[in-house]
Amino acid sequence: MTIRVAVAGATGKMGRLAIELIEASDDLELHAALDSRSSLDEMLGADVALDVTLPAASAGIVEFATGAGIPIVVGTSGWSSERIAEIAQFMRGHEDAGPVLFIPNFSIGSVLGTAFASLAARYFDSIEIVEAHHAGKVDSPSGTAVRTAELIGDARATVGPVAAPHADQRARGQLVSGIPVHSLRLTGVLAEQRVVLGGEGETLTISHSTVSSSAYEQGILLALRRAPAATGVVVGLDALLDLGLPDAS
Numbered sequence: 001m002t003i004r005v006a007v008a009g010a011t012g013k014m015g016r017l018a019i020e021l022i023e024a025s026d027d028l029e030l031h032a033a034l035d036s037r038s039s040l041d042e043m044l045g046a047d048v049a050l051d052v053t054l055p056a057a058s059a060g061i062v063e064f065a066t067g068a069g070i071p072i073v074v075g076t077s078g079w080s081s082e083r084i085a086e087i088a089q090f091m092r093g094h095e096d097a098g099p100v101l102f103i104p105n106f107s108i109g110s111v112l113g114t115a116f117a118s119l120a121a122r123y124f125d126s127i128e129i130v131e132a133h134h135a136g137k138v139d140s141p142s143g144t145a146v147r148t149a150e151l152i153g154d155a156r157a158t159v160g161p162v163a164a165p166h167a168d169q170r171a172r173g174q175l176v177s178g179i180p181v182h183s184l185r186l187t188g189v190l191a192e193q194r195v196v197l198g199g200e201g202e203t204l205t206i207s208h209s210t211v212s213s214s215a216y217e218q219g220i221l222l223a224l225r226r227a228p229a230a231t232g233v234v235v236g237l238d239a240l241l242d243l244g245l246p247d248a249s
């Protein structure tokens, strides 16, 4: 069966990549390509929508798709667990709403890095995240860093918050789930994240670098193919993969 995909953000870097993948695949078909001037009605009739726009536009696109019963894969950043919880709450009262898959990072390496950091988080009371992205990125901290910090916070639920000394000073980063996150925006970088965990006499650094947007290809295809059969709210590519890791919490 062919899956008809509507791409919101079609003129952007991620949208163009997704359209190339859709056009090269046998089981996906481009139903609509939307940019900032398009009517969201163009999504109607699609089997799945992909949102790769900007944080300011994403909520309206998600609300439209869920209201129209169209499963939607959200790659756009800026979705905290609080905002996702609001969507999940709305979905519980609307049986006919389309599922929403929030995928903060489509790269398997990034998802594994986040999972490894969550696994290690209980054993280190000092944890900080440093993320670096291209200079054109409009939001900070990155969606990946927010997700990583939230999962680390969850993993530490029984052992308490990390030590974040002098966190009131601006140069100490933004606290997400109590974890300082430092954002660099640099020419020459695509996307990187380091989680630095400090313990007595040692540090552990979990580092991931995206050097080409081809890192996102398998994750985009997996999410688009899984979305039509999904239910409710799904968060993270890890939810679609069997990582085989022990529970971090």
Ligand SMILES: NC(=O)C1=CN([C@@H]2O[C@H](COP(=O)(O)OP(=O)(O)OC[C@H]3O[C@@H](n4cnc5c(N)ncnc54)[C@H](OP(=O)(O)O)[C@@H]3O)[C@@H](O)[C@H]2O)C=CC1
Binding pocket: 008, 009, 010, 011, 012, 013, 014, 015, 034, 035, 036, 037, 052, 053, 054, 055, 056, 057, 074, 075, 076, 077, 078, 103, 104, 105, 106, 107, 216
């Ligand atoms: N989950 C993941 O793995 C990844 C996520 N991202 C995220 O994906 C998003 C897109 O990134 P990227 O492709 O680099 O961004 P670009 O700036 O290259 O593209 C943005 C796209 O959004 C569209 N757009 C802008 N404003 C609106 C609006 N108000 N309504 C509808 N569409 C709009 C633009 O259309 P127009 O041309 O008309 O302005 C354009 O097509 C970002 O949030 C980024 O953080 C990025 C990489 C990986």
Ligand SMILES: O=C(O)C1=N[C@H](C(=O)O)C[C@H](O)C1
Binding pocket: 077, 078, 104, 105, 106, 133, 134, 137, 141, 142, 143, 144, 145, 190, 191, 192
């Ligand atoms: O804007 C980007 O480029 C990216 N955005 C996502 C994020 O905010 O984490 C995913 C990836 O890091 C690239």
